[in-house]
Amino acid sequence: xxxxxTTITVRYFGLLAEHIGIGEERLQFPxxxxxxxxxxxxCERHPALRNLKYRIxxxxxxxxxxxxxxxxxxxxxxxxxxxx
Amino acid sequence: xxxxxxxxxxxxxxxGGQARLQHAAVLVVGAGGLGCPALQYxxxxxxxxxxxxxxxxxAITNLHRQTLFNAGDVGRKKAVVAVERLNAQNPDPELLxxxxxxxxxxxxxxxxxxxxxxxxxxxxxxxxLVNDVCVQAGKPFIHGSIHxxxxxxxxxxxxxxxxxxxxxxxxxxxxxxxxxxxTGVLGVVPGTIGCMQATEALKVILGMxxxxxxxxxxxxxxxxxxxxxxxxxxxxQVCVAMQRDISAEQDERRACATQEHDxxxxxxxxxxxxxxxxxxxxxxxxxxxxxxxxxxQGHRIxxxxxxxxxxxxxxxxxxxxxxxxxVRSKLAVKLLREHGVAEVSSLEGGVxxxxxxxNELNT
Numbered sequence: 001x002x003x004x005x006t007t008i009t010v011r012y013f014g015l016l017a018e019h020i021g022i023g024e025e026r027l028q029f030p031x032x033x034x035x036x037x038x039x040x041x042x043c044e045r046h047p048a049l050r051n052l053k054y055r056i057x058x059x060x061x062x063x064x065x066x067x068x069x070x071x072x073x074x075x076x077x078x079x080x081x082x083x084x
Numbered sequence: 085x086x087x088x089x090x091x092x093x094x095x096x097x098x099x100g101g102q103a104r105l106q107h108a109a110v111l112v113v114g115a116g117g118l119g120c121p122a123l124q125y126x127x128x129x130x131x132x133x134x135x136x137x138x139x140x141x142x143a144i145t146n147l148h149r150q151t152l153f154n155a156g157d158v159g160r161k162k163a164v165v166a167v168e169r170l171n172a173q174n175p176d177p178e179l180l181x182x183x184x185x186x187x188x189x190x191x192x193x194x195x196x197x198x199x200x201x202x203x204x205x206x207x208x209x210x211x212x213l214v215n216d217v218c219v220q221a222g223k224p225f226i227h228g229s230i231h232x233x234x235x236x237x238x239x240x241x242x243x244x245x246x247x248x249x250x251x252x253x254x255x256x257x258x259x260x261x262x263x264x265x266x267t268g269v270l271g272v273v274p275g276t277i278g279c280m281q282a283t284e285a286l287k288v289i290l291g292m293x294x295x296x297x298x299x300x301x302x303x304x305x306x307x308x309x310x311x312x313x314x315x316x317x318x319x320x321q322v323c324v325a326m327q328r329d330i331s332a333e334q335d336e337r338r339a340c341a342t343q344e345h346d347x348x349x350x351x352x353x354x355x356x357x358x359x360x361x362x363x364x365x366x367x368x369x370x371x372x373x374x375x376x377x378x379x380x381q382g383h384r385i386x387x388x389x390x391x392x393x394x395x396x397x398x399x400x401x402x403x404x405x406x407x408x409x410x411v412r413s414k415l416a417v418k419l420l421r422e423h424g425v426a427e428v429s430s431l432e433g434g435v436x437x438x439x440x441x442x443n444e445l446n447t
Contacts, residue, residue, distance in 0.1 A: 013302065014231040015261060017299065019415075021388040048392045053256040062251070062315040076311065078302070080252045081229035081236050082261040084118040084206040084274060 005030055008072060010042070014079045019048040029069065036065040038075060054079040087174070088130050101290045102130065108289045109133040111195060113186050113214060114204035115162045117141070117149040117264065117274030118228045118281060122202055123151065125282040126177075127170045131289070133178045134170075135198060138162040139185035149271030168316075186210055191217040191285055200288055201225035204282050208261045215240060215248035219325035224288055224297075228274075228281040232267050233305040235277035238296050239284050245297035247320035259414045266409040273305055346417050347432040350441035353404065364401040368416045369435075377435055382408060387412045394423050399415045406431035406438070 005014040011066045027045075029038065035056050040053045055062050057076040058069050069075065091097045097105075108131050112119050115138040122307060125133060142150070142157040142165060150162075157165045163181040170179055182194065186205070196215050203214045203225055211229070218225045224250035225241035240247045264274075278391065280301070287295050302311045348356075352433055356363070357379065366420030368390060385393050387407070397403065403420065405413040405428060420428045 013234055019388050020384070041311070048388055051415065052260065053252065053254045055252065057311075057313045060311070060313055062313060072204045076302075076313070078300070079094070079231075080208060080256065080261060081231040082206060082211070083230040083232075083233065083264040083267065083269060084114055084116055084204050084228065 002022060006070065008014060009074045011074060011076045013054075014081050016052060016077050016079055019052065020046040031070055032064065033069050035063055035067050035069060038069060039050065041063075042077070048071070049077075052079060087176075091129065093312060096290060096292050104289055104291070105130050105286070106132040108200065109135075109198045110200050110285060110289075111135040111137060111198040111204065112202045112204055113137045113210075114206065115150075115166045116146065116206060116380060117230070117269065117271065118278035119202070120152045120166070121203035121275045121278035122204060122228075122282040122285070123166060123170060123316055124173065125279060126285060127174045127179070127238070129282075129286055130176055131285075132176075133180070135180045135182055135194070136166050136170075137182035137184070137186060137194065138166075139183060140155050149269060149274055149414070151271075151275070153357065186213060188213065188330045192330060195223055196221045197321075198223065200285060202285055203227045203229075204278065204281065206263050207258060208256055209250065209258055212255050213330075216325040216328045217330065219322060220328075220330075226281045226284045226288070228277045230264070230273050230277055231262075232269070233273060235273055235280075235303045235305070237277055237280045237301045237303075239321045240297075242288060242295060242297040244316055246316070246317040247322055247325060249325055250318040251300060251315050253318065253324075258420060259411055262409070262411040266411050270271065270305075271313075276303070276305070346406065346429055347410070347414070348404065348429045349432050350438045353431060353438075354442050362401060364403045364405055366396055366397065366405045366416070367407070368405055368412050373408060375435065375439070376379045377438060380404075380431075380435075387416055389398065390416055390419055391423070394420070394425070397425070399425055402427040402429075404429060404431060406436050409434040409436050 007026050007028050009024060010027050011024045025048045054077045057078055059074055088102050092102050094223050110131050112123055114135050140162050141159055142153045152166050152169045161183040162184040167179045167181040191213055201223055203220055218241050225240050227238045227240055233338055284296055326421050365380045367384045368387040405411040405416045410433045410444045417428050417430045
């Protein structure tokens with residue numbers, strides 16, 4: 001038994017990309033990481049995320065905070081857009 | 085041959101579908117970048133009754149994306165001009181100009197008179213208001229929104245489907261999400277998203293399969309990729325909308341209007357400068373952003389680098405933060421306060437307002 005890290009593409013949409021200065025990056029997460037833990041570690045990595053409101057999509061769905069992200073290819077951080 | 089023959093030929097429309105369109109009543113909230121193209125296609129398709137709600141007047145800076153208007157309309161009410169143009173396009177629909185903004189005072193009465201709403205607005209509080217009133221009145225609504233080269237489309241509250249709050253339960257503050265005026269916009273982006281909203285509206289009216297209910301479509305116009313994200317109805321968030329007492333807010337909003345001021349207007353700043361008050365200026369725009377204002381030269385630290393570069397500032401001086409339009413600078417003020425910088429304020433309306441109000445660049 002051993003845990004391995006999975007490399008996942010993280011995409012930042014809308015205002016988030018501007019606040020942290022990049023649109024996407026590849027990051028490693030340990031096996032068994034939950035959506036809530038992703039939120040925590042991304043906030044640590046990019047403190048600007050702390051004040052912003054967004055949802056985290058795992059591939060094509062918006063799972064609950066406790067869901068485990070193992071096996072996903074992409075995380076998308078989605079803020080609401082205002083413009084029209 | 086009739087005007088609608090080419091769509092009646094479609095199996096999904098037919099004579100029955102055309103009759104449904106003719107009997108439908110649709111409210112389009114916002115006749116801007118999203119609303120203009122959406123309206124043109126709804127009118128062309130022969131939707132029977134359409135309310136066009138917008139309190140703004142046409143500005144010259146609207147014309148690159150708001151395709152119903154021309155230079156001669158500048159200064160006129162958008163809703164009124166839109167009705168004129170759309171009547172000429174197709175005299176069949178009954179069009180009603182509602183030349184005022186959606187507010188807590190008028191939302192429930194207005195929305196209750198229609199079958200379906202298109203949210204073509206451009207600020208976050210109005211989008212939550214559209215949601216809450218549509219939930220209370222039992223109306224489906226088609227959401228469209230953009231940020232620079234990205235757009236979002238979804239259909240909310242359709243046949244017991246998820247609502248806007250089910251997708252975004254935490255409402256951001258108004259100044260956390262910038263408008264098109266603040267970020268810039270290429271006309272085709274809202275143009276495309278507005279057409280997608282009209283598509284969904286027609287599908288809902290026609291009772292077609294595949295309505296974007298429980299799905300958020302996100303289009304990235306630079307890479308031209310589309311993502312569809314699925315999400316569920318959250319009964320707790322539906323309750324939040326149902327229980328919002330919209331009529332009680334009308335007085336509170338007026339009372340709040342004068343509070344919460346960590347900004348300084350261009351005029352106030354000019355007076356302070358004329359009195360030779362010492363300020364430390366901090367421009368939080370990206371390094372490529374123009375224009376520069378000589379009189380406000382100081383530190384230049386893009387917002388996303390600010391938390392790691394606070395040490396470069398002189399904390400003994402009062403600090404004035406500015407950006408292009410006053411959105412990022414407010415976030416910067418919040419961040420600096422969290423780091424213990426006490427005397428800090430944001431230039432309201434940013435450099436753009438300063439140039440307009442104070443009418444100076446390099447003096």
